[in-house]
Amino acid sequence: MSEAILTLAGVHTHIGEYHILQGVDMQVPRGGLSVLLGRNGAGKTTTLRTIMGLWKASQGKIHFDGRDITGMATPDIAQLGIAYVPESMAIFSDLTVKENLLLAARNGPLDSSRVEWICGFFPALKKFWNYPAGNLSGGQKQMVAIARAIVEPRKLILVDEPTKGLAPAIILSLMAAFNELKASDTTILLVEQNFNFVRKLGDTVAVMDDGRVVHTGGMQALAEDNDLQQHLLGLSLAAHQ
Amino acid sequence: MKDTVLNTTTKPEVASLPTAPRDIWPLILVPALALLMLPLVGSFPTWITLTVAGLAMGMMIFIMASGLTLIFGLMDVLNFGHGAFVSVGAFVATLVLLPMHGWMEADSLLMNLTALGLAILLAMLATGLLGWAFERIIIMPVYGQHLKQILITMGGMIVAEQMINVIWGAEQIPLPLPTSLRGSILLGDAAIEKYRLIAVVVGLLVFVAMFLVLNRSKLGLLIRAGVENGEMVEALGYRIRRLFVLVFAAGSALAGLGGVMWGLYKESLTAAMGGDIMVMVFIVIIIGGLGSVGGCFIGALLMALVANYAGFLAPKLALVSNILLMIAVLLWRPTGLYTVVRR
Numbered sequence: 001m002s003e004a005i006l007t008l009a010g011v012h013t014h015i016g017e018y019h020i021l022q023g024v025d026m027q028v029p030r031g032g033l034s035v036l037l038g039r040n041g042a043g044k045t046t047t048l049r050t051i052m053g054l055w056k057a058s059q060g061k062i063h064f065d066g067r068d069i070t071g072m073a074t075p076d077i078a079q080l081g082i083a084y085v086p087e088s089m090a091i092f093s094d095l096t097v098k099e100n101l102l103l104a105a106r107n108g109p110l111d112s113s114r115v116e117w118i119c120g121f122f123p124a125l126k127k128f129w130n131y132p133a134g135n136l137s138g139g140q141k142q143m144v145a146i147a148r149a150i151v152e153p154r155k156l157i158l159v160d161e162p163t164k165g166l167a168p169a170i171i172l173s174l175m176a177a178f179n180e181l182k183a184s185d186t187t188i189l190l191v192e193q194n195f196n197f198v199r200k201l202g203d204t205v206a207v208m209d210d211g212r213v214v215h216t217g218g219m220q221a222l223a224e225d226n227d228l229q230q231h232l233l234g235l236s237l238a239a240h241q
Numbered sequence: 242m243k244d245t246v247l248n249t250t251t252k253p254e255v256a257s258l259p260t261a262p263r264d265i266w267p268l269i270l271v272p273a274l275a276l277l278m279l280p281l282v283g284s285f286p287t288w289i290t291l292t293v294a295g296l297a298m299g300m301m302i303f304i305m306a307s308g309l310t311l312i313f314g315l316m317d318v319l320n321f322g323h324g325a326f327v328s329v330g331a332f333v334a335t336l337v338l339l340p341m342h343g344w345m346e347a348d349s350l351l352m353n354l355t356a357l358g359l360a361i362l363l364a365m366l367a368t369g370l371l372g373w374a375f376e377r378i379i380i381m382p383v384y385g386q387h388l389k390q391i392l393i394t395m396g397g398m399i400v401a402e403q404m405i406n407v408i409w410g411a412e413q414i415p416l417p418l419p420t421s422l423r424g425s426i427l428l429g430d431a432a433i434e435k436y437r438l439i440a441v442v443v444g445l446l447v448f449v450a451m452f453l454v455l456n457r458s459k460l461g462l463l464i465r466a467g468v469e470n471g472e473m474v475e476a477l478g479y480r481i482r483r484l485f486v487l488v489f490a491a492g493s494a495l496a497g498l499g500g501v502m503w504g505l506y507k508e509s510l511t512a513a514m515g516g517d518i519m520v521m522v523f524i525v526i527i528i529g530g531l532g533s534v535g536g537c538f539i540g541a542l543l544m545a546l547v548a549n550y551a552g553f554l555a556p557k558l559a560l561v562s563n564i565l566l567m568i569a570v571l572l573w574r575p576t577g578l579y580t581v582v583r584r
Contacts, residue, residue, distance in 0.1 A: 054472060054476065073475075074472075074476055075479055075480045084476045086473070086476075090473040092469050094465055094469060095465060095469075102459070103474075103477060104477050106477070
């Protein structure tokens with residue numbers, strides 16, 4: 001396994017009176033796609049938000065690319081090269097597709113060749129380039145959200161449940177996009193509940209329960225072990241097929 | 242690298258997409274109201290005078306209200322102390338206008354405008370700086386706490402008014418118009434005050450400038466995105482707090498400009514002038530849709546025109562025309578003329 005680009009060590013996060021993350025230990029290897037699995041309320045989204053600094057870790061350390069980012073402000077974390085695609089997508093509805101991407105391009109104007117590359121697997125973006133993003137369908141909004149995260153090269157992309165509520169055809173587009181990103185050596189940490197989707201994409205997997213990581217390992221091993229799936233996820237892969 | 246994709250001229254196919262909503266109804270309201278009033282007013286020259294007076298008043302209110310609506314939209318801050326910047330702006334302007342009395346009284350338009358320009362510049366600078374300090378000291382500790390925001394900003398306004406009384410005295414200060422801007426010009430039989438025309442021009446310039454900044458610059462994109470979802474703007478790597486300070490200072494400077502314009506319009510200043518006008522300012526930003534600059538512009542024009550027409554046609558109705566207009570608009574569109582999408 002390659003060296004870790006992101007390391008969480010004993011991370012605790014409190015939201016108000018709730019103790020959500022209760023000592024998360026996790027490593028995300030550089031390059032490839034790591035998957036964070038777990039039932040609803042296990043702490044997956046909180047983990048991503050804590051990495052981004054949107055919620056502050058009350059205890060523990062987070063290191064990214066050799067730097068301690070625990071307690072850093074969200075914009076500073078983003079500027080280190082981490083992009084975030086939240087579950088809500090959080091696209092800017094009043095802004096056009098073009099403006100959404102322009103905003104994400106911090107380092108100047110849009111790189112036309114990169115935009116072409118993105119539009120290669122998300123053709124709808126070009127089609128609706130000058131339309132308010134709020135008018136797009138759910139799948140198209142997800143495309144905008146992911147395009148925004150990759151409009152400039154980033155070291156790590158955090159993606160929260162991208163397939164939620166999307167049609168199978170759109171999910172296939174997303175799968176193609178993630179495969180392209182993997183091929184471009186971008187590290188992706190993907191939170192997902194659609195095991196069938198991530199089974200084909202993931203290189204490594206971490207499973208969360210009750211605010212802790214209860215399993216880490218290779219995706220292939222988990223995909224092939226129905227008992228382990230049953231034990232960790234409460235569902236066998238067969239149930240998803 | 243070149244931004245060729247951005248400049249693509251290919252028109253997207255629209256068949257599969259719901260038509261992009263171009264909400265033109267609020268835009269029609271102002272000309273429709275004016276045209277509707279023409280037969281009711283009866284006399285064309287009187288209608289012209291009333292309409293220009295309404296537009297001028299509306300533009301001045303827009304200048305004062307635009308900053309407040311942006312501050313609310315971006316920062317979710319209910320700044321009941323916004324009126325303080327109106328008063329401070331007007332009073333700071335006297336630091337230039339009173340010593341330059343000779344320039345204001347001169348028969349030269351250039352000298353008049355130079356004095357006025359310097360006064361406006363100083364007023365905007367002072368209120369911008371005051372706004373910056375106000376945000377750092379008064380607003381920052383109460384972000385996300387609306388009740389505390391209302392109390393502390395109202396407190397801030399009271400303190401500002403008392404400070405004005407301490408520095409400039411409690412007496413009303415006369416602020417005559419510069420010589421070149423006094424009187425009216427005749428358009429046929431219609432008399433139009435010169436200053437009102439200036440107010441319309443300045444208001445339009447402010448609106449166009451705000452429109453261009455908001456729609457044609459990255460700063461504007463950031464502000465528009467921040468109004469909708471500040472957290473995501475931060476996750477993209479931008480420091481929204483810096484944007485907050487900038488917008489607060491700019492909004493305060495606009496209030497200062499509005500204060501100078503309003504003071505010259507009334508030709509006198511009191512410490513309470515900002516507080517007095519806040520009712521109208523709040524009605525305008527509610528009518529326009531909280532956070533919407535375009536809505537604020539239309540709302541200000543509508544309110545001022547209605548007030549002027551009502552004052553002429555049914556003077557007793559003029560007392561409640563603002564409230565009636567707000568009720569009518571909110572019955573039609575409960576979130577104001579233009580809804581700002583917020584997370």
